Amino acid sequence: MNPFQPQAAGLPSGSFGARRGAAFRVQPLRRLLAAPHRLAFAVGGVLLLASALWWALAQVAPALGLPLPWLLDPALAQAWLLGVAVWPLFLVGLLWDALPRWLGCPPLAARLLAVPLALVAGGAGLAVPGFHVSTPLAALGLAAVAVGLALLAGLVGLTVLEHRSAPGHVHALPALLALAVLALGTWAGALALALGQGLALQLALQAALWLGLVPLAVALARPDGASLTPSGSRQGVLQRLPWLWLGTAAGLTLLHPDVPAQPALLMGCLGTLVMGRATAVSLRQAGRPPRIGHAVWFSACAAQGAVLAALLAPSVAPLQAGGGLALLAAQFWLGAVALWAWHLRPSLLRLPAGGH
Structure with missing residues (x-):
């Protein structure tokens, strides 16, 4: 027998091709775990996009003659979702990016955030259908979000306690306190929802937003x-616009409580x-200059249009144009966050500067 007879075409099992395919599947997860802010931004981005899609479907359904059932006021439901689940994930990512500079400590292992982030995202996933069909399910979802936020606050608290001698720990204390208040407000909201206390639910939301978020x-x-x-x-415009909108929201809350400020x-x-801060941090950590490109700028402009349309919609509701403006706001918002999340994706999947 000739020991050098030709073999059948193709690569054997365990060959370079198979190993390369497995490595390709592992690489994105490994890169998301390279820094804690990456994992937080990735989960937050998925949740933000899903919430925008849900809100757009909720607005377009009545126009198609298929209105969705609601057990909670739609604006209140959206405020709970964005206020205690979506934006806190991005802010936690920004916090874990800042803590090493404040405390002079190494970054936290991203895998330690996996369970708290999963609780927040999973709780939001339970709360959304609960807002439509089951109050206990919505309350359970908010309770899971509260537990996730409490675990995140606990991780921050342990890190600050371990490095309490660092001069910069005073910068971390306000953020830690705010995150703890946000968790408590969310838990109070879950309890109020389970007990059917509408006023307490409103108060819990206001406390979570204004004293926590x-x-x-x-x-x-x-x-x-x-x-x-x-x-x-x-970048200067994006740095100043949040303060303008914050003042607008505070003014509406204090002077015109009948006008939704959310x-x-x-x-x-x-x-x-x-949009501005997460973009800058992601680009810097990926070794790229933190500049506001065309995609981020267009996303931010579309978001401003969505806010204006959403604010005007209740005012023109008696003219039967409120539904159209609300639908326009939802479409602008969905387009803004989808474009921004897609633009942010390569920076999250790129190895950090100096990484291998």
Whole structure:
């Protein structure tokens, strides 16, 4: 027998081709786990896109003659989803990017965030159908979100406690307190929803937003105390718009409580802040210059249009144009977050500067 007889065509099992395919499947997960902010941004991006798609479907369904059932006021449901589930994930990513500089400590292993992030995302996934068909399911979802936020606050607290002698630990304390208040407000909302207490549910949301989410966002808007970029630049505009929308939301809440302030706060203030800050952090960590490109700028502009349409929709509702404006706002918002998330994706999947 000739020991060198030809073999059948193709690569054997365990060959380079198979190994390369397995490595290709593992690479994205390994790169997301390269830094804690990557995992938080990735989960937050998926949840943000899913929430925008859900809201767009909720607005277009009545136009198709298929209105969705609601057990909770739609604006209140969207505010709970964005305020305690979506934006906190991005802010937690920004916080874990800032903590090593504040405390002089190594970054946290991203895998430690997996369970808390999964609880927040999974809780949101339970709450959304619960808003339509089952109050206990919605309450269970909010409770899971609260547990996830509490675990995240616990991780931050342990890190701050371990490095309490660092001079920068005073910068981390306001963010830690705000995250803890956000978790408590979410838990109170879950309890109020389970007990059918509408007023308590409203109060819990206001406490979670104004005493938890807003202070957390303010603490992370400029974590290094850098001065604002000149107002004529794109980055300068995105740095100033959140404060404009925050003032608008506060004014509406105090002076015109009958006008919903959530679009200005959750879409205008938080949306613009997260787009600017998360883009800069992701680009910097990926070894690219933190600039506001055309895609991010267009996404931010579309988001501003969505906020304006959402704010005007209740005012023109008596003229039977409110539904059209609400649908327009949902479409603009979906387009804005989809384009921004797609633009952010390569930076999250690129190895950090100096990584291998």
